[in-house]
Amino acid sequence: CESGDIDGAERVYKEIVESKVSPDAVVYNAMLNGYFRVAKIKDCFELWEMMGSEGNRSVSSFNIMMRGLFDNGKVDEVISIWELMKKSGFVEDSITYGILVHGFCKNGYIDKSLHVLEMAEQKGGVLDAFAYSAMINGLCKEANLDRAVSVLNGMIKSGCKPNAHVYNTLINGLVGASKFEDAIRVFREMGTMHCSPNIITYNTLINGLCKNEMFGEAYNLVKELLDKGLNPGVITYSMLMKGLCLDHKVEKALQLWNQVTSKGFKPDVQMHNVLIHGLCSVGKMQLALSLYFDMNRWKCAPNLVSHNTLMEGFYKDGDIRNALVIWARILRNGLEPDIISYNITLKGLCSCNRISDAILFLHDAVTKKIVLTKIT
Structure with missing residues (x-):
């Protein structure tokens, strides 16, 4: 089932049944997973009914059904399965809540996802970082940033430590809405939560600052990033250098060039062209020409x-x-x-x-x- 060989799984399943051995919940759950992997929804429901008649449903079974249905965009069927789960006396676990929060968000049902999140927190259910990240991402997409920040605070209060992915999701949403002060504040809060910003965190902030022509702030972040031994990549460097040049800060662009190349970074054609253009724009033709001739040293043909x-x-x-x-x-x-x-x-x-x-x-x-x- 894990490898997607559902035909092989069905053969083994039939052999189990023919040998008069009753399949247990583990076998049924594996088959359910397998059917969903190859989008055999009808077979899923037939097996599901059989599991119900034989009393082989479990919380894990309900979780598999709901995840599989969410993945196939069948939200109404998920709600029906969830209702059946509660009527049958099964209690949602943290995995259930995570599936519901993520699934509703993924399918655009943000209000339902929030309802599940609040329900889980009221019942003392422990959601994982993946579920909170999905919730925050969904709220950011709807530009409900205050609520997204509130969800992050609730996550911390519930004892679930945010990871870099959760913070990156919120920072990306704040940057997209040009709320740079809030984005920087959340970025700085990562340190107090003993969660180190990663390359995605820095790139998100730097690219956003450059797009909004806040080149000085972006430059400071690049310096901080380099001091930590991280490398933002050619696109980010090019964007920042272009911005610095447009902002008539060619000397800073040159400093950045020297700093990154001294650390072993190999600039590509685009990076060379950005700096050559910047140098030409302020009449530093000999420096621009020197950079042009230097391209071969980097095995980078003009x-x-x-x-x-x-x-x-x-x-x-x-x-x-x-x-x-x-x-x-x-x-x-x-x-x-x-x-x-x-x-x-x-x-x-x-x-x-x-x-x-x-x-x-x-x-x-x-x-x-x-x-x-x-x-x-």
Whole structure:
């Protein structure tokens, strides 16, 4: 059943029945699980009825039925099974409550999930972190963040220690609603609960801060993260460096670059292009060129964006010779200039009053059937 070989399980089950040995609850539960794994819902119900007639149902059986039905989106049937469970004199355990909380949330029944959570807490039932995480995630999706924070507090009060996944779920919800002060507060509270933030925690906060142009705060978090020996990854680094450059903090972006590369992190093409663009934007062309030539050291071949960015920087700096050298390198490296390459070159040459040269490049673009734009 665990491996999904329900046909093999059925053969063994028939052999048990034919040998006049009565299957016990363990066998029935294994078969129930197996049927749900391969979505044989009709077989599940037939077996369920048989279990009822033979008195082989247990709390575990009810839990398996409800989990399987939730997984198949059959919420009404779950409610019926739950009602039958109570009528039959069975008492919900922590697993039952966890299944109900998670299942109702997963299927969009947040109010029902909250009702189960409150019921479990009133009865002294111990829910696990997985159930609380599902509840908090469901509330965050509905932007009911105050209630999500309340659920976290209730979780702590009930004696269930939140893990990083629970905190990450709430922090992600707060960040998504741009409640950064609350997100940072919850983040700092993790330490008091002896729960260390992980890479997901940091990435969630850093990416959210960058998207909201809070680059200074994001930069401080990256430094904190690096001091702990964690690595946020290329996407986060690129986003932060781009943000710092847009915020005219190119020196900080450069510091971050030096800090992460000194720790052995290998930047990719995107990271190089972000910093090259930032350096070009403030006229630091020699640094940008040095970074471009350094790409081979990282076994990271410059792409067309790298060349276009440098070329545009040189033209803005009035350095036609080096701009044309970069054009030559595009061709030498086997890259095909695109309309952006041509537009940069045409604009650059025209700005330097090299109209005849610009016309030659325009003819070249037309010959190569490059689709011209309004900018061209």
